[in-house]
Amino acid sequence: MNESNAVSNPASVGGLVDLDKRPVAEVLAALDVKADAGLSNAEAEQRLAQYGPNALVEQQKGLLATLLGPFTGPIAYMIEAAALVSAFLGRWNDFAVIFGLLLFNAALEFWQERKASNALAALKNSLAPEATALRAGQWQTVPASTLVPGDIVKIRLGVIVPADLRLVSGDYAAIDQAALTGESLPASKKVGDEAYSGSVVKEGEMEGVVIATGSNTFFGRTAQLVAGAGSVSHAQTAMFQIANFLIVVAVVLALIMVGFDVWRDIVVQDDWKWEDALNILQFVLILLVASIPVAMPAVFSITMALGALALSKQKAIVSKLSAIEEMAGVDILCSDKTGTLTKNVLTLAEPILFASTDPQEVIRSGALASKIEDRDAIDTAVIGALQDQAVLSAYKQINYKPFDPVGKRTQAEVSTPDGKTILVSKGAPQVIAALANLDDPDAAKVKQAVEDLGAKGYRALGVARSEDDGKTWSLLGILPMFDPPRDDSKATIDEAARKGVRVKMVTGDDTAIARETARQLGLGTHIIPAAEAFPKDMDPNKVPPDIAEAIERADGFARVFPEHKYAIVKALQDRGHLVAMTGDGVNDAPALKQADCGTAVSGATDAARGAAALILTAPGLSVINSAVDEARRIFGRINSYTIYRVALTMDIMFLVVLSTLLLDFTPLTAIMIVMLAVLDDAPIMAIAYDNTEVAPQPIRWKMRRVLAVSSVLGLFSVVQSFGLLLIGFTILNSAPDQAFFQLFTQAELQSVMFLQIVLGGHFLLYNTRTARWFFLPPFPSLPLNAALWATNILAILMCAYGWLVPKLSWTTIGWVLAYTLVWVFLMDVIKRITYALADHKTEWQAKHRRAVNQQLGA
Known part of the structure; x- marks a missing residue:
């Protein structure tokens, strides 16, 4: 058995098999212990050495690895290389800008990594700190971490079960294990049943023998799954792919340039000097700075942070920024049932009458057989269904017997308003029917009613009354009970379906309950009972293909355990889906962490919140649709920025290379390239505020499409820039043109190229921010326009007054502005054609598809 699956079955612990x-x-006998004596202190110490502490062991990362982690990776290495070259050449302004961006990106990554450990920490806090154990024949309070298999422990009201137990004595206990198994009601336990570590005792007192501790418990398996779970952010993957693409282009161009310079200096001019080597190094620096999208991680983070702020106003807290971008591509939402899709409030339907003719009489008798102060969910539901609860004050409860898992009913002796004494009882319908000694036709009627209710997912509760001290009983009726769907659940699911997101229900409840709830919500009724469908020894990280296919087809899952939820998410991801998962309990934590966007719902445990990327503070799922819309807006902004940045980077790199190779001219100085990085990227962060259309269907990173579109736009940006450079050289070689355009020196031409790339780059963003014509809505937001034009004006003033760059006349500046404005419209035409080709939407492509389909007989 895989270690991560050896939880409630401690087969891997000291050869102990199937103790559950x-x-x-x-x-x-297998544990070599007597229930009335327990282990001796010596035996406990020996077993503690053998099995280890009853605690969750977290593998700690070293301090050095933690600190150095954010400084590794393609983008980090390239930034560091550029910083080192800058320092070597003594270009400290360049070094300061580059190193500052490196530290900013590292700080963001370090902060995210710290948050990743919150889930396991919360799980640790859920364990019992102490336990009452029978050692050497005496009950003692011992640290829960010292419990070992074979220890006899006592559990009672309010206690957290300290380890996995088999109950060996005691009458009855009600244990809330919803956080572990997802069951909506406390589980009734009797001798022989198992109690799970981390669950809470709500009623009764029993004794049990420890059968598993630490990571071998049901709770421990959940923690192991949490520790091993986690999917790589698609935004991170996209950044690596973009960086690798630009790095490859930069390296190829650098090799070409180095080869050209060496050949020219050694072969042609035969005049090699160390200064020439430094000049080559200087050029490589320029190319490195130009090729590295140093601000890309910051732009991604800021854009998503502002999206997180917008979601917080809608009662959704983002704890992992990358999840916002992931939500844009989510096509499957796995949602828990109780409290998320349903109200988590048991509700009575119309009673089924037998001996009684009044529905309220049946409910009243059931209420008299309840005890409101126990706050039992069923008792609360029955009493709450009375039209007039004040009527109970006329009755006096003389004696009360609580529910026990053997008798399966409650009973109360009650004094009525007219002075009579009656007995009332409620419980399992078959038990109440037997109590009433029904004849065969009535017994069959009861059985059929229970089966019909069960098929609809209803719980059934029989109610009986005796007026002769229990000698004869009358079955008054059956109370159908159910957890109704939330009022907004169906509308939320329908809206999600319109957005291309399929909702699958995941619950620990029985299949019939899950199927009926799914039917009412319009989810479909193909519900898989997970405990039966998944092999017990299945590795949740390697779901067999046939089971994965069944998971994909299913509308929902019932009777699930933590490894099932994790396996469901993992299998769907392996089949190409982006998966969001909602949950509220410890049992949900592994799946929440593994999901592309794990979502902790309102009222979730600390473990679920720690594992989740999105935390809902309002009940229900309605905010999920808002999160999807916001995510798709954010994705649109990041996508447009990515296309813009790749195209602009290619423009700068190819302009430098082509002008050096063909014209033996350096179009940009090092300080110009640094200023370009600041002027082009700093205001682009305002794209986080841009108005963006919401995609109607899930959207993902299609890197081939992104790189193809950005490469085409980059190519024509090179045409735009190199074309202006050729025009500039033509002007410099003609005296009349020099006077007309007010351009006289090559230094001024460098300023012209600097200004053109700043203006052209910002205008390019107008093209890339939408696949439609740039002059159609949604229009650029005020913050974006303000940021772009503020930097445009700054670049113009720099050139007009000679700040850091050679001075230009206002006439020359006007000609450059006019030139770039014309190219805005040309680039939009090119963009539209490129998108049509990339998306196979051109007329000739449509004709080709029709021809192929006709030949295939389609």
Whole structure:
């Protein structure tokens, strides 16, 4: 068995096999312990050395690895290389700008990594700190971490179960294990049943023998899954792919340039000097600075941070920024049922009458057989269904017997308003029917009613009354009980479907309950009982293809455990889906962390919140659709920035190379390139505020499409820039043109190229921010326009007054501005054609598809 699956079955612990299934006597014998004596202190110490502490062990990363982690990776290495070259050449202004961006990106990554450990920390806090154990024949309070298999422990009201137990004595206990198994009601436990570590005792007192501790418990398996879960952000993958693409282009161009310079200096001029080597190094620096999208991680982070701020106003807290971008591509949402799709409030439907003719009489008798102060969910539902609860004050409860898992009913002795004494009872319908000693036709009627209710996912509760001290009982009726869907759930699911997101329900409840809830919500009724469908020894990281296909087809899953939820998410991801997962309990934490966008719903445990990327503070799922819309807007902004940045980077790199090779002219100085990085990227962060259309369907990174579109736009940007450079050289070689355009020196031509790339780059963003014509809505936002034109004006003033660059006349500046404005319209035509070709939407492509389909008989 895979270690991560050896949880409630401690087969991997000291050769102890199937302790959760074998008879209690065999379990005690296998553990070599007596229920009335417990282990001796020496035995406990020996077993502690053998099995290890009853605690979750977290593998800690070294301090050095933690600190150096953010400084590794393609983008980090290139930034560091550029910084080192800048320092070597003594270009400290360049070094300061580059190193500052490196530290900013590293700080963001370090902060995200710290948050990743929150889930396991929260799980640790959920464990019991102490336990009451029978050692050497005496009950002692011991640290829960020292418990070992074979220890006899006592659990009672309010106690956290300290390890996985088999209950060996005691009458009854009600244990809330919803956070572990997803069950909506506390589980009734009797001798022989198992109690899971981390669950909470709500009623009763029992004794149990420890059968598994630490990472071998049900709870421990959840923690192991959390520690191993996690998917790589698609935004990170995209940044690496973009960086690698630009790095390859930069390296190829650098090799060409180095080869050309060496050949020219050694072969042609035969005049090699160390100064020439430094000049080549200087050029490589320029190319490195030009090729590295140093601000890309910052732009991504700021854009998503502002999206997180927008979501917080809609009662959704983002704890992992990359999840916002992931939500844009989510096509499957796995949602828990209880409290998310349903109200998590048991509600009574119309009673099914037998001996009684009044529905309220049946409910009233059931309420009299309840105890409101126990705050039991079923008792609360029955009492709450009374039209007039004040009527109960006329009755006096003389004696009350609570529910127990053997008798499966409650009973109360009650004094009525007219002085009579009656007995009332409620419980399992079959038990109440037997109590009433029904004849065969009535017994069959009860059985059929229970089956019909079960098929609809309803719980059934029988109610009986005796007026002769329990000698004879009358079955008054059956109370159908269910957890109704939230009022907004169906509308939310329908809206998600229109957005291309399929919702699958995941619950620990029985299949019939899940199927009926799914039917009411319009999810479909193909519900898989996970505990039966998944092999017990299945590795959740390697789901067999046939099971993965069944998971993909299913409308939902019932009777799930933590490894099932994790496996469902992992299998869907392996089949190419982006998966969002909602949950609220410890049992949801592994799947929440593994999902592309794990979402902790309102009222979730600390473990679920720590594992989730999105935390909802309002009940229900309605905010999910808002998150999808916001994510798709953010994705649109990041996508447009990416195309813009790649195209502009290619423009700068190829302009430098082509002008050096063909014209033996350096069009940009090092300080110009640094200023370009500041002027082009700093205001672009305002794209986070841009108005963006919402995609109707899930959208993902299609790197071939992104790089193809950006490469085409980059190519024509090179045509635009190199064309102006050729015009500039033509002007410099003609006296009349020099006077007309007010351009006289090559230094001024460098300023012209600097200004053109700043203006052309900003105008290029107008092209890339939408696939439509740039002059159609949605129009650029005020913050984006203000940021772009502020930097445009700054670049113009720099050239007009000679700040850091050679001075230009206003006439020359006017001609450059006019030239770039004309290219805005030309680039938009090119963009539209490129998108049509990339998306196979041109007329000739449509004709070709029709011809192929006709030949194939389609």
